[in-house]
Amino acid sequence: MAVEKKPLQLMIAAPRGFCAGVDRAIRIVELAIEKYGAPVYVRHEIVHNKFVVDGLKTRGAIFVETLDAVPDGVPVVFSAHGVPKAVPAKAEARGLSYFDATCPLVSKVHSQAERMVEQGRHILFIGHAGHPEVIGTFGQVPEGSMTLIETEEDARNVTPDDAHALGFLTQTTLSVDDTAQIIATLQQRFTDIQGPRGEDICYATSNRQAAVKAIAPQCQAFLVIGAPNSSNSMRLAELAAREGVKSRLIRRADEIDLDWLDGVTSLGITAGASAPEILVREVVEHLAQYFDVTEQEITTARETISFKLPRGLDQA
CATH class of the missing domain: 3.40.50.11270 (Rossmann fold)
Incomplete structure (x- = not known):
């Protein structure tokens, strides 16, 4: 039976x-x-x-x-x-x-860093130590031109040599809310600090976080498909938990813990910006083996952006 x-x-x-x-x-x-x-x-x-x-x-x-x-x-x-x-x-x-293959939105941050240093500004860079994007951005300007700010506490305690010749930039894959608080602290402390033209956090990071915020109040648990070393995926899992639902980051469907889903009748699902759609379908099909699944796609934004290929490959 x-x-x-x-x-x-x-x-x-x-x-x-x-x-x-x-x-x-x-x-x-x-x-x-x-x-x-x-x-x-x-x-x-x-x-x-x-x-x-x-x-x-x-x-x-x-x-x-x-x-x-x-x-x-x-x-x-x-x-x-x-x-x-x-x-x-x-x-x-x-x-x-x-x-x-550097994302053009990361290249934009690189250009802004060079420009600020040319203007004689020291850059307070908001990001995560050791992340390749942070290493790459620090490597655009002379050593000593930038100071890493990871937390609001860092923003409160940093003591630059010249408080009137500062700029700030950010990693593109950060928490929108956390970064806004860090920036507010810096701007309160250093009224002359210059920010980027527009936000550095990329459209995809912002859109995926907004989608999680919209869905989280309607569900009991949240699965984020992505890698533990993916900054934008980690931020999505943290955001879901902050919104009051239990959340987990998984790489593949075989990491789903059915005991963790015991009693759950509504489950949010998203994927980080480096996770392909095939992994989302894999998760849905895996869950359908154990549950009577119904799907609802909740759309909070539409993305139409595309980037040109480098010269030499565009005709390949």
Whole structure:
């Protein structure tokens, strides 16, 4: 006798998953392999998602952490997170063909950093220590030109040499709410501080966080599909918990804990900007094996942004 499945309402966020910068970065690797043949080397994970990285490996991509691991005579791609200026300079010195898959919205932050330093400003950079995007942005300007601000406490305690010649910039994948509080603290302390033109937190990060905020009050639990080293995915899981529902970050459907879902009748689902839609469908299909699932997509924004490919690959 078949066991009757308990009902489970899935509230699926839209937008979710891949953003334009991730789409572009993956396409750059694919086109480089088409144009040059395998192997094509990629410095750092192209995006923070094991499923995506493993898929590109099967097509001929080799992922390394340093340029020293790239042999002479093969093309190399720089990840979507951006790299310090020294990396392309070293590639050029070695005569390597390279393609920069840095998200254009991260490149915009790089340009703003250079401009602020040229104006004689010291930059207070809001971000997470050790994240590749932070390392890449710090590497755009002379050493000592930037100070990392990770928390509101950092913002309260930082003591720059010249409080009247400051700028602030942010990592693109931060919590919108937390970052706003840190910026408010800096602006209160340093009234002359100059901010970026528009927000540095990217549209995709903001949109995915807004979707979670809209759905969380309507559900009892929240699953975020993404990687633990993906900043934007981690922020989504934290945000759902902050909104009052229990939340978990999972990489794949096989990480779902059915005991954790005991008693849950409404479940929110979203995916970080580096998680493909196929993983969302995998999760839904997995849940349907154990529950009587109904799906509702909740749309809070529509995304139409796309980015151009680098010259040399746009015709590949």
